[in-house]
Every structure is written in structure tokens, then in C-alpha cells.
Amino acid sequence: MNKTTHWWWIRHAPVDSGGIIYGDNDVDCDCSDPRLFRQVAERLPRDAVWVTSHLRRTRQTAEAFASHAGLELAEPHVDPRLAEQGFGDWQGLTHDQLRQRDEFDWHRFWITPARTRPPGGESFADLMERVRYAMNDLLQEHAGKDIICVAHGGTIRAALGVALGLEPERALRFAVDNCSLTRMDHFSDTAEPPHDISAEDSWRVSLVNFPPQS
Structure with missing residues (x-):
């Protein structure tokens, strides 16, 4: 029996960071402009599982x-x-401050951004792996349903990389704007969901970075 799981990925609303790198810091976002939500909201399914990260801007x-x-x-x-x-x-530094403090690591990061780990941080390749495990568990629990994931720009790029079987360097090429919608479907030919998401799985990406307003 064919079972299709529909994924609806939304990036959180804009953050006024003051120009600093905030990464996985728990900061608020600005939800005051209704135009950022209406166009995408009209497309969302009514009976869906909602998922967020633990950072309050996604909630x-x-x-x-x-x-x-x-x-x-x-x-x-x-x-x-x-x-x-x-x-x-x-995190907590501006780009200029970082360049002045740690020019070598900063330069290396921009040459190989997918594989370089900032001090005390993680690489984009690391992010792809943890997103892969999260997607696998969500698929096990909610196969055949609509899943709305409100997450982050890096997270959504990682999810696209997982679905399309991309190397991390290629997954970084996607643009993912605040409040945009990215849609993908996972197909399974069995009643049970797969035990591991892999490049051999059947995926369809139908929408990437659908704008919140036009």
C-alpha cells in the first residue's frame, strides 16, 4: 500500500539581530507584519502535525x-x-568583530562552509546529520500524514539535502527566506515507514522558498 507523507517546512519570522551572529541562540522574532503570514497560511493543511524546534522563535x-x-x-x-x-x-559577534578576532578560521569557513566547524559549534554537515535523524523519527511516528515543520533556514536547507541526497556543499545553495514555504513529499510502497531515510527513498520536492508575500 502506497503511503505518502507530506512535509511543509516554514522558516521562522524575521529576527532583529542587530547584525550579530545568533545561530542557535534563543532569540525572539518579529511577527507583527500580517503580510508575512497570509499567503503561505492559505496553503497550509487543516489536519496536520505541527513540529517546531525548541527555540521560541519557531513557536x-x-x-x-x-x-x-x-x-x-x-x-x-x-x-x-x-x-x-x-x-x-x-555567536554574539558581528561579522567584522569575528573577522578581526579570528581571521584564519573565518577565512577557512567561507572557503569550506559546509565542513568547517566554528570553535565550540558544528558544521553544516553536522546539522544535516541531526536533521536526518529527526526526519527519520518523525516519519516513523507520522507516516502518511501532513507534517508542518516550523524551523530555521539552515534546517530547511539540510532537509532539502536529505530528501534530494545532496552533498552538504550543494544543499547550502538553496535560498530560504523568512516565513517562506518549502514542500516535499515522501513516498513509501509498504504499510510500514522505512527504518532509515536514504537517498534511495522516493521523494518529490514541489516547492522551495515560496514567498510569504507577492
């Missing part, structure tokens, strides 16, 4: 989308593995 964004879609948001499933990439000691 704030989920609540805003549910409100504009006329949905009653049940307590979402929280998965810390869907958090943004952690930039370790670089």
Missing part, C-alpha cells in the same frame, strides 16, 4: 501562522534536532 511563528490560517494550534511536537546550526564561540 512564535507557528502561532502566527495558525492564527492567520484560522487554525487552532495544538501543542506542537518540539524537536531540538531541528534547531539552527550552532556557531559556538562566534
Whole structure:
């Protein structure tokens, strides 16, 4: 029996960071502009499992989308593995401050951004692996359903990389704007979901970075 799981990925609302690198710091987002939510909210399924990371900006964004879609948001499933990439000691610094403090590591990061780990942080390749495990567990639990994941730009790039079997360097090429929608489907030919998501799985990506307003 064919079973299709529909994934609806949404990046959180804008963050006023003041120009600093915030990564997986727990900061608030700005949900005050209704135009950022209405167009995408109209596309969201009514009977879906909601998932967020543990960072409050994803919960704030989920609540805003549910409100504009006329949905009653049940307590979402929280998965810390869907958090943004952690930039370790670089978080809290501006790009200029970082360049002045640690020019060698900063230069190396921009040459190989997918594989370089900031001090005390993780690489994008590390992020892809934890997102892969999170997606696998969510698929085990909610196969055949609609899953709305409100997450982060890096997380959504990682999910696209997992679905398309991409190397981390290629997955970084996707643009993922705040409040944009990315859609993908997972197909299974058996009644039971697979025990591991792999490049051999059947995926369809139908929408990437659908804009919140036009």
C-alpha cells in the first residue's frame, strides 16, 4: 500500500539581530507584519502535525501562522534536532568583530562552509546529520500524514539535502527566506515507514522558498 507523507517546512519570522551572529541562540522574532503570514497560511493543511524546534522563535511563528490560517494550534511536537546550526564561540559577534578576532578560521569557513566547524559549534554537515535523524523519527511516528515543520533556514536547507541526497556543499545553495514555504513529499510502497531515510527513498520536492508575500 502506497503511503505518502507530506512535509511543509516554514522558516521562522524575521529576527532583529542587530547584525550579530545568533545561530542557535534563543532569540525572539518579529511577527507583527500580517503580510508575512497570509499567503503561505492559505496553503497550509487543516489536519496536520505541527513540529517546531525548541527555540521560541519557531513557536512564535507557528502561532502566527495558525492564527492567520484560522487554525487552532495544538501543542506542537518540539524537536531540538531541528534547531539552527550552532556557531559556538562566534555567536554574539558581528561579522567584522569575528573577522578581526579570528581571521584564519573565518577565512577557512567561507572557503569550506559546509565542513568547517566554528570553535565550540558544528558544521553544516553536522546539522544535516541531526536533521536526518529527526526526519527519520518523525516519519516513523507520522507516516502518511501532513507534517508542518516550523524551523530555521539552515534546517530547511539540510532537509532539502536529505530528501534530494545532496552533498552538504550543494544543499547550502538553496535560498530560504523568512516565513517562506518549502514542500516535499515522501513516498513509501509498504504499510510500514522505512527504518532509515536514504537517498534511495522516493521523494518529490514541489516547492522551495515560496514567498510569504507577492
